[in-house]
Amino acid sequence: MNKTSKSAFIAIVGKPNVGKSSLLNALLGEKIAIVSAKPQTTRARITGVLTEDAVQLVFIDTPGLLKARNTLGEFMVREVNRSVSDVDLAVLVVDGSEPGDGLTKAEESLIEDFKRQGLPAVAVLNKVDLVEPKELLMPRIAALSAAYPFQQIVPLSAKSGDGVELLRGLLMDAAEEGPHYFDDDTLTDQPERVICAEIIREKALCFLSEEIPHGIAVLIESMKEREGQNGPITDIDATLYCERESHKGIIIGKNGQMLKRIATAAREEMEAFLCCHVNLRCWVKVREGWRNTQSALRNFGFREDG
Numbered sequence: 001m002n003k004t005s006k007s008a009f010i011a012i013v014g015k016p017n018v019g020k021s022s023l024l025n026a027l028l029g030e031k032i033a034i035v036s037a038k039p040q041t042t043r044a045r046i047t048g049v050l051t052e053d054a055v056q057l058v059f060i061d062t063p064g065l066l067k068a069r070n071t072l073g074e075f076m077v078r079e080v081n082r083s084v085s086d087v088d089l090a091v092l093v094v095d096g097s098e099p100g101d102g103l104t105k106a107e108e109s110l111i112e113d114f115k116r117q118g119l120p121a122v123a124v125l126n127k128v129d130l131v132e133p134k135e136l137l138m139p140r141i142a143a144l145s146a147a148y149p150f151q152q153i154v155p156l157s158a159k160s161g162d163g164v165e166l167l168r169g170l171l172m173d174a175a176e177e178g179p180h181y182f183d184d185d186t187l188t189d190q191p192e193r194v195i196c197a198e199i200i201r202e203k204a205l206c207f208l209s210e211e212i213p214h215g216i217a218v219l220i221e222s223m224k225e226r227e228g229q230n231g232p233i234t235d236i237d238a239t240l241y242c243e244r245e246s247h248k249g250i251i252i253g254k255n256g257q258m259l260k261r262i263a264t265a266a267r268e269e270m271e272a273f274l275c276c277h278v279n280l281r282c283w284v285k286v287r288e289g290w291r292n293t294q295s296a297l298r299n300f301g302f303r304e305d306g
Helices: 020-028 071-085 105-117 134-147 164-174 192-207 245-252 254-274 294-299
Strands: 006-013 046-052 055-061 089-095 121-126 153-155 217-228 231-242 277-286
Touching (some): 020 055, 020 089, 020 164, 055 164, 089 105, 089 164, 121 134, 134 153, 153 164, 231 245, 231 254, 245 277
Parallel strands (some): 006 089, 089 121, 121 153, 231 277
Antiparallel strands (some): 046 055, 217 231
């Protein structure tokens, strides 16, 4: 007898740098969202799909809720608001390792959105592997309990995996009868080009200084597969756009060493993702003020027509 299919759309929300993308990757068991120790890594909603037997969960990983400083920032804030309004359940991720026993204004703002919509929600205290003794988590748990009737508050570590299985089970239980919106073997609705561009941007975030990466956009100019002597090869041409000529020199590095470092790390991860050899070629171009230019934002994939 076939089981009745169930599904749920779930938004993962929280302020920047609390580990939302790491949590998404841990829940899926695969990496689809880029991860960085620097805030504001995720710029747009990334849909991850987890199907187990009759239950399908569709996750939306959102940008961190921040004060908009440019047109790109305004887009990111709208993405958070859209995500919360479109789902069956929200997962509020809080950094359990941060000092203090209360909630931030960004977290309080998200909870106000939950209240306005009567949205079912689960709270996650992430990074608890960094907290000893664990009793230090109790004031933050009490603050969350007082702020909203969360279905459950789950301490976990997306990095180590502790508590992730518990959360996955809770989310599976929250799914309600309904169709599967994606094929059961789907991991994400993002095209391979988008994932590859994000891999390159992640490596730039990893290797470059604090400010420059947030002025970088990556565009995959071409992506073609061909047969090689030892199996398929995917040729990828990518352009890294930055906002200043001085930034271009830093990204390229002395004798091209920084760009080579970024491209080598990105190529290795792309090969694991695409399951084939990758021939990656990268260029760097300047496009001043692209984060405040609507046409540039659309060209780089920041559209609100999804």
